[in-house]
Amino acid sequence: MKNTYSLLLLSGLLLFGFSCSKNDPPPADPCAGVTVTVTGSTMNPAAGAANGSINASASGASGFTYSINNGTFQGSGQFTNLSAGTYTIIAKSSAGCTGSANFTLTNVVTCNGVTISVNPTINGVTPCVTPSANGSISVAASGGTAPYTYSLNGGTFQSVTSFANLNAGTYSIAARDANGCSATQGSIVVGTRSSGPLFNAVKTLVQTNCVSCHNSSSASGGVNLSTDCSIVSAKERIRARAVDGNPSPMPTGGLLPANERQKITDWINAGGRVTD
Ligand code: HEC
Numbered sequence: 001m002k003n004t005y006s007l008l009l010l011s012g013l014l015l016f017g018f019s020c021s022k023n024d025p026p027p028a029d030p031c032a033g034v035t036v037t038v039t040g041s042t043m044n045p046a047a048g049a050a051n052g053s054i055n056a057s058a059s060g061a062s063g064f065t066y067s068i069n070n071g072t073f074q075g076s077g078q079f080t081n082l083s084a085g086t087y088t089i090i091a092k093s094s095a096g097c098t099g100s101a102n103f104t105l106t107n108v109v110t111c112n113g114v115t116i117s118v119n120p121t122i123n124g125v126t127p128c129v130t131p132s133a134n135g136s137i138s139v140a141a142s143g144g145t146a147p148y149t150y151s152l153n154g155g156t157f158q159s160v161t162s163f164a165n166l167n168a169g170t171y172s173i174a175a176r177d178a179n180g181c182s183a184t185q186g187s188i189v190v191g192t193r194s195s196g197p198l199f200n201a202v203k204t205l206v207q208t209n210c211v212s213c214h215n216s217s218s219a220s221g222g223v224n225l226s227t228d229c230s231i232v233s234a235k236e237r238i239r240a241r242a243v244d245g246n247p248s249p250m251p252t253g254g255l256l257p258a259n260e261r262q263k264i265t266d267w268i269n270a271g272g273r274v275t276d
Helices: 004-021 197-209 226-233 236-241 256-268
Strands: 037-043 052-061 063-069 076-084 085-092 097-104 120-123 136-139 149-152 160-168 168-176 184-191
Touching: 037 085, 037 120, 037 226, 052 063, 052 097, 076 085, 085 184, 085 226, 136 168, 160 168, 197 226, 197 236, 197 256, 226 236
Parallel strands: 037 097
Antiparallel strands: 037 052, 052 076, 063 085, 085 097, 120 136, 136 160, 149 168, 168 184
16 A cells, blocks of 8 residues: 555656656747748839739748738738838738738829810009009919929929019910929910000090190190009099199189099099009
8 A cells, every 4th residue: 555655656756747847848839940931013003093003922831811011911912002102011821920021112103194284364464553563373283193383484393373573475384293294385475454444434534634734745733644654643633633623623724524523533433543
């Protein structure tokens, strides 16, 4: 009985000793010595489009699934609808061994087939105001890839869509899109705005009733009313003399009829410009 007990104890110690031996090898790493290599081909997206693709494949193990930018793993290494950028493809074998590679897609910049329209809107010069160079052109290009920049007469490209302080004349504007594709429209004519009906009525009145005494060779009281701009610049004096009779009426023989005087008042109230 005592011997049997000793034998059991000894066997137990032996078993215990075997099962806990510190010299046991660690559990085998299924990826030890396995190198997963990812290769692939790319197709770049068109300018500004998300139609690029990566076709990746892996070697060094088997049963691969693939992930792009740490997304969900999928059975195929084909990724489509990609825009320009750098992507990381991870391949994982059925045993869980991984490898990765980066792929960079760049836009295919080609201006073939890109037709940019400049589309200018012209504001002509208003005569007889300061500054005299007060015309402008605003532009809104289309047909390319926004944002656009614009150049006047070959000058620096700017993102502002209008050119101001222009004299009457002929201009060209180039529009350049985000991919560097550009188009130029020449023969953009900034004209002088035509005179308005209220001014025309006053001008006729002045020519009929005033210019005989107020012209370049005989500028009574120092006032020449023979040009459009001289009428504009003297408008307050014209109103004082010909509407209010202050300090004495003009023409010298007496005030014009009320409906004629009203033409002066209406024009000045509308702004007193050539274009009113
Ligand atoms: C027959 C000649 C004659 C006609 C026509 C005439 N003027 Fe005069 N005007 C004068 C003379 C002379 C003076 C200078 C004496 C004075 O100021 O009263 C003068 C002065 C002026 C002045 C400058 C003085 C000021 O007050 O600023 C204005 C402006 C003027 N006239 C406006 C007119 C207008 C507008 C008409 C037409 C609706 C007109 N005149 C028609 C002879 C004329």
